[in-house]
Amino acid sequence: MATVGAVLQSIVSGKSIQTMERPAQAGEFGILKVSAVTWGEFRPHQNKAMPADYDPGDCPRPMDGDILISRANTRELVGAPVLVRGDHPQLLLSDKLLKLIPDSALVDREYLVRALRFPAATAHFFKCAGGSSGSMTNITQGDIRSAPIPLPPLEQQRRIAAILDQAETLRTQRRQALAHLDTLTQSLFLDMFGDDAQGAPRFPVAVLVDVLETPLQNGAYYPKEEYTEEGGVEMVHMSDAFQGIVQRGGLKRVNCSGADLKKYSLGMEDILLARRSLTYEGAAKPCLIPPATEPLLFESSFIRVTPDRAK
Numbered sequence: 001m002a003t004v005g006a007v008l009q010s011i012v013s014g015k016s017i018q019t020m021e022r023p024a025q026a027g028e029f030g031i032l033k034v035s036a037v038t039w040g041e042f043r044p045h046q047n048k049a050m051p052a053d054y055d056p057g058d059c060p061r062p063m064d065g066d067i068l069i070s071r072a073n074t075r076e077l078v079g080a081p082v083l084v085r086g087d088h089p090q091l092l093l094s095d096k097l098l099k100l101i102p103d104s105a106l107v108d109r110e111y112l113v114r115a116l117r118f119p120a121a122t123a124h125f126f127k128c129a130g131g132s133s134g135s136m137t138n139i140t141q142g143d144i145r146s147a148p149i150p151l152p153p154l155e156q157q158r159r160i161a162a163i164l165d166q167a168e169t170l171r172t173q174r175r176q177a178l179a180h181l182d183t184l185t186q187s188l189f190l191d192m193f194g195d196d197a198q199g200a201p202r203f204p205v206a207v208l209v210d211v212l213e214t215p216l217q218n219g220a221y222y223p224k225e226e227y228t229e230e231g232g233v234e235m236v237h238m239s240d241a242f243q244g245i246v247q248r249g250g251l252k253r254v255n256c257s258g259a260d261l262k263k264y265s266l267g268m269e270d271i272l273l274a275r276r277s278l279t280y281e282g283a284a285k286p287c288l289i290p291p292a293t294e295p296l297l298f299e300s301s302f303i304r305v306t307p308d309r310a311k
Contacts (some may be wrong), residue, residue, distance in 0.1 A: 004100075004116070005145025007107040011100055013141075014093030015059050019048035024090065029056055031092045037068045037082045040117075040168075044088050060093040067113055069144065072096040074301070075137045075224065076237040076252070079125030079144070081116040083109065098141065111157035114164050115149040124148060126252070127224060206311075213308040218275065219298040220264040222254045229253075233261065235297040241272060241287040248292055256297060264304075266296045271305040 017031055023045060024030025030047035037043075042062070050056070062068060066084040073080065073096075081100075093099060102109050115121065124147045129137035152160070194202035209216070222235070232253035236246050256264075266272070272287040286305075289296065298304060 001120075001148055002151040003145060004112075004121070004147045004149055007103055007112065007149075007151065008145065009101045009103050011098050011141050011144065012060050012093075014095050014097045014099075016095040017050065017054070017059075017092070019050060022049050023047055024049040027090075028052070029054060029090055029092060031094045032062065032068075032097055033094070034070050034073050034096050037070050037097060038073065038077055038080045040080075040082065042068070042082045042084045044091055047091055050092070056092055060099055062088045062091055062093065062099075065109060067100040067102065067109055068093070069098050069100060069116065070096060071098055071140070071144070072136055072138045074238060075126055075129045076239045078129045078137055078139055079116070079122065079147070081113045083113045098144070100144075106154075107151065108154060108157040108161055110161040110165070112149070114161060115151075116147070118149065121147045121149055126227070129224060208305070211308055211311040213269075213306045217264070217304040219300045219302045219304070220256070220260055221300040222256070226254045226256070227252055228255055232256070233295050233297055235299055236266070236272065236287075236302065237299045238274065238277070238282075238301045241274065241285065241302070242282075243287075245288040245290055246272075246296070248290060248294075248296070251296075254297065261295055261297070264297045266298055266304065268292075269306060269309070271307070272298055272302045273305055274301060275303045276301055 014032075019031055024047055029050040031050060032044075033046045033048060035043065036046035044062070062084045064084060064087050067081060068084060069081040070078060072078065100112070102112050107115075125139055125143065128139050128143040130139075131137040151157075192202075194200045196205055220235075230253075232255045234248065234251040235254050237252060240246055240251055266289045268289050268291045270289050272289070274282050274285045274287075277283045277285070287302075
């Protein structure tokens, strides 16, 4: 094992700049948002346009092979790393993003990105994340430098990175297949129920609140001091809800009171709705709860929906 700081030459910071509320267009400068590095791949379109008269000066740009990492995000997503593909001279790094400059004699950059996603590093960032807001926390350069990573010899690093790269290719192909299935599901839904947006539903339309057993309930927020490695109760976070159903057994745990357990517990009769997201696709995304004998809580990024089964 080693620390990230032991294999770095330096860390380069982005800048805080006043932006426009739209993405940059051709020929314009844009500054990257946190969502450009959050989801395991570099997304250059996640940016905000700069004013036409802005002089970027020496503001860092994402170039091919750069490692970028977020220093601000929700507690479960902060510290997300990506490897940049291609040069992007019209894009700039914001103050919420950092560029890591690795020592090539000690670490393979593709391996380092994957090592930063290993549980040892992600758990370290989760513990270090601080801030008064439950939706946006921060880590420091010192937190990144002290993150633990496994460090085999360089040749083995390259072999591991190549294997994981093949796995990532398979995951990408699977995501593309699921996207096609989503399109098919939407078509089947419209065929069965009609298109309410076009004013042609086949069945009566109800308002969600009128078919619920209990009122909508926002989730709980816990400071990092309440999270625990052992004991406690499993809690669903935003990163646990992208597969359509919660995958239990590896969720983070919190120490909670009996009152919170009663107020924020989940059962298989419930549905979770994402009430905020870093991307439009994630907003209001629904997620099912599997049957289980152990209690389960939900975090403040979600709303609990409990349908009235009689309706």
